[in-house]
Amino acid sequence: MTDRIPEKMQAVVCHGPRDYRLEEVAVPLRRPGEALIRVEAVGICASDLKCHDGAAKFWGDENRAxxxxxxxxxGHEFVGRVVELDDAAAQRWHISMGDRVVSEQIVPCWECRYCKRGEYHMCRPHDIFGFKRRTPGGMASYMVLPAEALVHRVSGDIPAQHAAFAEPLACSLHAVERALITFDDVVVIAGCGPIGLGMVAGARAKNPMHVVALDLAPEKLELARACGADITVNIATDDALAVISALTDGYGADVYLEATGHPSAVPQGLNLLRKLGRYIEYGVFGSDVSVDWSIISDDKELDVLGAHLGPHCWPAAIKMIESGALPMDRICSHQLHLSEFQQGLDLVASGSESVKVTLIPA
Incomplete structure (x- = not known):
């Protein structure tokens, strides 16, 4: 038995910065090779908030397109049930009617230099769900998965908000992979929001000497311990540099992963690292950030690496969530109806009242 698919649905529509509206729109039509899903949950990301607020990263200014x-x-952190698909889509993604699925946030072209080298997350002409008209996102009752999308099955036995967390967790695991963590490393993670908590869990899975979490909120530091941090530092009350120095005989941390998107976290990381340390940047900044580059070169000869999206990490993220290893009920702190999207954005903006906010269309 299949869902009866209506002609109209509710959806959040972006009309520009700070102008998001709940509207009734047409249910999208599936083309050959595509799948239509009924959205069960969609997470609100910090990048959604920054786009909503008009950050130059998204809307451009005199220096940026x-x-x-x-x-x-x-909405790019979504999960849903397959309600329409054809044989081509079923065979490509190994899915069937009624399956619960997630899709990677990027929709690559599969033809550019990066795609042909397996670096699809850097696809030159790519689309991203929820930011481009060609790929509407998940803040709606239904959405279409294009033939170029990367689709993964996920258990139907876990809460929908947990399944939707596969997107941020895959991003976290990619950053951890970039860090090349070894057994004797002291790893510092800045920020215990959804991405930082995923980094904590991923870093702990690599079994380094110490996983140190930094944040301003005691409750988030407590959650970081539940995700695998063995040391937590409240940077509002404690001197992180002194803690790391004492832990490493004055040398500094081996690895620093930045997950806050706050400008102050960048020089903090450069100062906490030892010489020849590794800095991994994942944060999405709302404005430009300046640092003393001589720390990177002349002082410490650091390896500074960026991390973008979660390529090749989705199966591991899904497995981690399905295993029950993470305190998902505490991470997925707020579930709101789709009509309460503005309240959800406000919760994310406050930074202290929630961890992961998820919208439920039904």
């Missing part, structure tokens, strides 16, 4: 588009349904 616009990246986001108007009249788009936002």
């Amino acid at each position: 616009a990246w986001a588009e108007t009249m788009v349904i936002p």
Whole structure:
């Protein structure tokens, strides 16, 4: 038995910065090779908030071309049930009617230099769900998965909000992979939001000497311990540099992963690292950040690496969530109806009242 698919649905529509509206729109039509899913949950990401607030990263300014588009349904952290597909889609993704699925946030072209080398997360002409008109996102009752998408099955036995967390967790695991963590490393993670907590869990799975979590909120530091941090530092009350120095005989941390997107976290990381240390940047900044580059070169000869999206890490992220190893009920702190999207954005903006906010369309 299949869902009866209506002609109209509710969706959040972006009309521009700080102008998101709940509207009734047409249910999207599936083309050959695509799948239609009924959305069960969609997470609100910090990048969704920054796009909503008009950050230059998304809307452009005199120095930067616009990246986001108007009249788009936002949402790239989603999970849903397959309600329509054809044989081509079923065979490509190994899915069936009624399966619960997630899709990677990027929709690559599969033809550019990066795609042909397996570096699809850097696809040159790519689309991203929820930011481009060609790929409407998950803040809606239904959405289409294009033929170029990367689709993964996920257990139907876990809560929908947990399944939707596969997107941020895959991103966290990619950053951890970039860090090349070894057994004797002291690893510092800045920020215990959804991405930082995933980094803590991923770093702990690599079994380094210490996983140190930094944040301003005691409750988030407590959650970081539940995810695998053996040392936590409240940077509002404690001197992180002194803690790390004492832990490493004055040398400094081996690895620093930045997950806050706050400008102050960048020089903090450069100062906490030892010489020849590794800095991994994942944060999405709302404005430009300046640092003393001589720390990177002349002082410490650091390896500074970026991390983008979660390529090749989705199966591991899904397995970690399905295993029950993470305190998912505490991580997925708030579930709101789709109509309460503005309240959800406000919760994310506050930074202290929630961890992961998820919208439920039904």
